[in-house]
Amino acid sequence: MENITVVAPLKQPITFVLEGFYVPPGYGSLLFFLALLDFVVVLLGNGTVILIIIIDRSLHRPMFVMICNLAVCDLLGVIAVTPRFMIHFLTGQRRIAYSHAIAQAFCVHTYGVAVQTILCAMAYDRYQTYPHIGLYHSIMTSTRLIFSCALAWFIALLCIGVLFYFHIDVPLCGNIIQHVYCSNRAILKLACLSMSWSLSTSVFIVIAFSYIKILQATVTKGKADSSIRSKAFQTCASHLVVYVLFEIATTIIVLSHRFPSMSQNIKKFCSILFTIIPPAVNPIIYGLVKCGIDQSYKYKICPKEK
Structure with missing residues (x-):
């Protein structure tokens, strides 16, 4: 008879050990500084955007x-992940309590889901703007705005x-999470039974439909007034850039797992790109790019035209 090893489920309190990055000796401080720099940039950028929008009534x-x-x-995603990296780089601490995990x-x-649902709400708003020029304010009322944002969350x-x-x-039969942060999939890999069920959401069709309808409307109306077509393309471009950046970051995560020979550190770095690049770039796109191209709104933070 074959010997069968039975692993007993772990009992609470469970403390996980994050595998994390392999940090070469002497590089911990440098990596901590880079993580801190990204954290500060994201906090300042997104915090400034939020503060300006709250203070300026015209916005x-x-x-x-x-x-x-x-x-x-964006702040939610960065605050959830980056501080743990900084602790790991600075102190080498890998343990994390079950509740924290x-x-x-x-x-x-x-x-990850809220970014897409909010971008979906923004696509809906743009859809109401250009195909229905003149009726926008009667369609996108304060009540509908609150409902759209609340529905996204x-x-x-x-x-x-x-x-x-x-x-x-x-029930879990292991406590070593083979990832750089805690995720549902990484924790389920420690389950005593095989867990393959997952929940996936996609709003790509809704976003694509909204912008296709915008394109159709602006091309039709743009035949009579080229400024309408130009304004629509310029205004929607920033939203599409934000969405594409997020999708590229998440696609890189999937692709990185298709190359077994790739360095584990590179794979792990690819897996956190979606919490590094979009949150850092979004404030620039909406705070600077839209400052010059969106003429349908008035930014007080933009320099006045001479």
């Missing part, structure tokens, strides 16, 4: 309110809440 418009929500979402995983997944929280509800009590 209390649908698109800027949604930009404010996107900035809050679940909280980090919940925040990371919420960030509700869908994200509901999806992730359902995901964690089905997995929260799964």
Whole structure:
């Protein structure tokens, strides 16, 4: 008879060990500084955007309110991940309590879904702007604006809440998380039973539909007034850039796992790009690029035209 080894499920309190990055001797301080720099840039950039939109009443418009929500979402993703990196780089600490691990995983997944649902709401707002010129303010009322933003967050929280509800009590037979941050998938790899069920959400079709309709409307109306076509393309360009950046970052994560020979550190770095690049670049896109190209709103933070 074959000997069968039975692994007993771990009992609470469980303390996980994050595998993290391999840090060569002497490079911990440098990596800590780089992580701190990214953290400060994201905090200052998104914090400034939020503060300006809150203070300046002329920016209390649908698109800027949604930009404010996107900035809050970016802060959620960075705050959930980056401080843990800094602790790891500076002290080498890899242990994380079960409750902290679940909280980090919940925040990371919420960030990933909320970014897309908020961008979906922004696409809907742009759709109401150009195909329905002249009726925008009667369509996109304050009530509808609040509903759109609340719905974006509700869908994200509901999806992730359902995901964690089905997995929260799964018995675990290991405590070493082979990742640089806690995620639902990484924790489920430690389950005593094989867990393959997952929840995925995609708003690509909604976003694509909105911008296709915008394109159709602007091409039609642009035949009579070329300024309408130019304004539409310029205004929507920034939103599409933000969405494409996020999708590229997430695609790199998937592609990195298709190359077994790739360095583990590079794979792990690719897996955190979506919490590094979009949150750092978004404030620049909306704070600087839109300053010059969006003439449908008035930015007081932009230099006045001479």
